[in-house]
Each structure stands twice: as C-alpha cells, then as structure tokens.
Amino acid sequence: MADIRFDGKVAIVTGAGGGLGRQHALELARRGAKVVVNDLGGSMDGSGGGSDAANKVVDEIKALGGEAIANGSSVTDDAGVARMVQDAMDAWGRIDILIANAGILRDKSFAKMEFGDFQVVVDVHLFGTVKPVKAVWEIMRTQNYGRIIVTTSSSGLYGNFGQSNYGAAKLGLIGFMNTLKLEGQKNNIHVNAISPVAATRMTENLGMPAEVLQQLKPELVTPGVVFLCSEEAPTGHILTAGAGAFALSRIVETEGVYLGAGATVEQVRDNWSKITDEAGQKAYLNGGEQSAKFFRKMAGG
Template identity: 50%
Template sequence: MSDLSFEGRVALVTGAGGGLGREYGLLLAARGAHVVVNDLGGDVGGHGAGGGAAQRVVEEIRALGGSAVANTGSVASFDGAAAMVAQAVETFGRIDILINNAGILRDKAFHNMSASEIDVVLDVHLRGTFYVTRHAWPHMRAASYGRVVNTSSNSGLIGNFGQSNYGAAKMGIVGLTRVLAKEGARRGIHVNAVAPAARTRMTESVLSPQAAEALEPSRVAPVVAWLAHESCPATGEVISAGAGRVARYFVGLTPGFLSRDLTVEKVRDHWDEARDTGGFIVPDDPAEEMALLMKQWT
C-alpha cells in the first residue's frame, strides 16, 4: 500500500513549540501539509509568553523543506483562537486539520486547590479546545471535510492523585469529542481524541530513565497523524498511544439488573450484578442505551 500523504492539507497544531505538538507538526509537514505552529511560549504552569518556541519549530520545518508559519496566540482566549484559525485560512487558503494539543499543569491535592487553579486549567484545556474548534468548525462545514484530534489523558479517563482540575478538563474533552463526532458526521468532519503517554515537560520529572526512553513523543505522532488523515474512518473514539502501543479506550455499559419496584434494599442485594462487566455493550449514542432499557423493561 502507498504511503499516507498530507500533500496540500492545512493543519493547525496548538501547543506545538515542543514535545508532542512539535512532533505532530514535523511529521505532518514532512508528509506535505502546510502547518500553523501555535505556541504561547509559556512554562509548563502556563506562566509567561514568548514567540521563540513556535518560531524554532517553524524554522526546523522549513529547513527540512516543509511549509509552516508561527502563531503565538493563547487558546484560552476566544479572540486568540479566532486569530490563529484566521491566520491558517489567510496564509494557506483553508484549514483541514486541527490538533488541539496545548496544555498546562497546576497539580495540587484537591483539599488545597484554589478556584483560580481550577479555572486556568479548564481555560487552557477544555475551553481552549472548544474555542479553537469552534472557529475552525464553520470552515470545515463549508468544505464538507475536516479532521479534529483532541487531547485527553488517562488522568481523566482513570483518575490520578493531585490532578482534579486536569482530570476534569481531560474528561470534559472526551464528552466534547463524542458530541462533535455526532454533529460533524454528515459534513465529513471526523473528531477523535488521543490519550498520549509521552515524555514531555509535564511528565519528565516523574519518569524513570527506562520509561523516558520508551515514551519518546515521536512514538505518539504516527497515531495522531493517522487520526488526522483523510482515509481514517474513525470518529468519536479515544485512542491511547505511547511507547509504540496503540489501543482504544471506550465507555462500556453492563447489562445490569432491572426491577419494576426498585427499592434501596434491592439495589444493595443486586449490586454485584449491576456491576458485572460480563456481556457489556458499547452504545453508539444515548438512544441505543434507551432502546436497551426499554427492551429490558418489557
């Protein structure tokens, strides 16, 4: 089979000044895409700003014969998100691919977390994903084509101590991804999420040398590139990627138990049955779950 090409496609990658985003931008550009490299230039906690990180990646891409421009706007600003999408369209004539990768950390145990530490993480991760996608969406609808790859995390999908703000944002992105996949289906827009395991500024301090070697960001980039390709059929899915492994996260529903005259005591007595994962299903939408419920009822 032939190699997968992105020739002529236009991609916007947020948080692309280093780590995973840089790898995404380099790979897409190497395969022919025009890339808008967005990075605010702040530190891992979201403090500060500067254009150096984005411009360095642009220069790397150009040195390799690729096409790229830098953007230093903040995804946490609705107007900033609008400007980066506008830059893609004005510079390259369209926007085909959006990779929502920008992120920060403000880790703290829940009992010590302030409202501002919740807000800033939600602003960058969840609202940032919403803002940039919201501005790209009309262009993709008009073109009847688009590929959006959002960034979730096992901290949200499974849970991780000290990351209630981050985990909430990352699980919120899963819900956004699922809804947008439904809304984009008839317009040729596919929306998926990746849950990466990689050595980045946000993880390198907690990794062993062996894990750091295995979790090279370059081993996640091919998965994101596949999700961003026109031939990828998936939409509404969450893909785990790291150390060369590719796997799918999914939400399953157990058969459970049903009682027409449910009581607290019956819930207690059938609790293990309700939680038994044997025979689970993966509903495509709420209507499928409701149909199953009505079938059990009758």
C-alpha cells in the first residue's frame, strides 16, 4: 500500500512547542502537510507565555524542507483562537486537520484542590479544545473535509489520584467527540481521540526511572495520531498509545435485565449479577441505540 501523505493539506497543532505536539507537527510536515505550530510557551501550570517554543519547531520544519508558521495564542482566548485560524487561512486558504493537544496540570487531591485550579484545567483542556474546533468547524463543513483529533487521557477514562480536574476535562472531551462524530459525518469530518502515554513535561515529576522514560518517547505515540489525521481515518474512536503499543478504548454497556415498571430497590440488589454480566455487552454508536435496547426489553425482547 502507498505511504500516507498530506500534500496540499493544512494542519493546526495546538501545544506543539514541545513533547507530543511537536512530534505530531514534525511528522505531518515530513509527510507534506503545511503546519500551524501553536504554543503559548507557558509553564506546565499554565503561567507565563511566549512563542519562542513554536518558532523553534517552525525552524525545524523549514530545515526539513517543509512549510510552517508559528502562533502563540492561548487556546482559551477567543481572539487568539480566531487569529490562529485566520493565520492558517491567510497563508494557505484551507484547514484540513486540527490536533487539539495543548494542556496544563494542577494536580492535587480533591480535598486540597482550590476551585480555581479545577476551573483553569477544565478551561484549557475542555474549552481549549472546543474553541479551536468551533473556529475550524464551518471551514471544514464548507470543504466537505476535516480531521479532528482531541487529546484525552487514562485519567479521564479510568481515573488517577490527584487529577479530578484533569480527569473531568479529559472525559468531557469524549462526550464532545461522540456528538461531533455524528454531526460531522455528512461533511466528511472525522473526529477521534488519542489517549497517550508518553514522557513529556507533564510526566516529568512522576519519578519514573530513566529507562522507562526512554521507552515512553512522545514520537512513539505520533504514528497513531497521524493515521487519525489521514483520509483513511475512522471516526468516533478512542485510540490509546504508548511505547509503540496501540489499543482501542471503548465505552460499553451490558445487556442488563428488565425488572418492570414496579422494580424495587431489593430487586436491583438481587439482580446485580445479571445487571453487570459482561456477556453480550456493546459499544453504542449513539444514545438512541441504548434507548432502543430499553424499548426492546419492555416489549419482552
């Protein structure tokens, strides 16, 4: 089969000044894409800022013979996001790919967390994805083409101590993706999620041994992300990736049991093993499929 190429395609990668975003931007450029390298240049908690990191990645892309421009906008700033999108349109007249990768951490146990630390993490991860997606959505609809990758996390999918703010935002992105995969279908807009495991600034304080960190290089996640940017990409999937391993994460629902309109608390207790029986569990395409199952059970099916 032919190599996957992005000649003539334009990509925006947020948080691309380092780590995962940098690797995504470089690989897209190697494969022919023109890239907007967005990075606020702030510290890991979101403070500070500057576009030096983005400029360095642009220089790397140009050294490879590619085309790129830098953008230092915050993904939470409406005017900045609009400017980022306009920069792409002014330079190349279209936007085919958006990788929403920018993020920060404010880790603390929920008991010790200030509300401001919760709010800012949700703002950056959830709204810092929603705003760029909204800004490119109509462009992609008009083109009848788009590939959008949101960045989720095992902390959202499965939980992680000290990351209630981060986990809430990251799982919120799955709900966002699940609706956009439906709304984007008729215009060939595919929306997927990547759940990466990689050694970046966001993991450097976890105390992992150097040999483990070496195996978790960010570039080992990038092949999965770049595939999700391609014309061959599926839609509505959660791809997990790390150390060269790739897997699919799915939200599934058991077949369950019908207890009738007069169901009691005790019946729920007594039927718990049937309710939670994994045999026949399914991943639904949309919420209507779940409702259809309940109607089927009501009818005795």
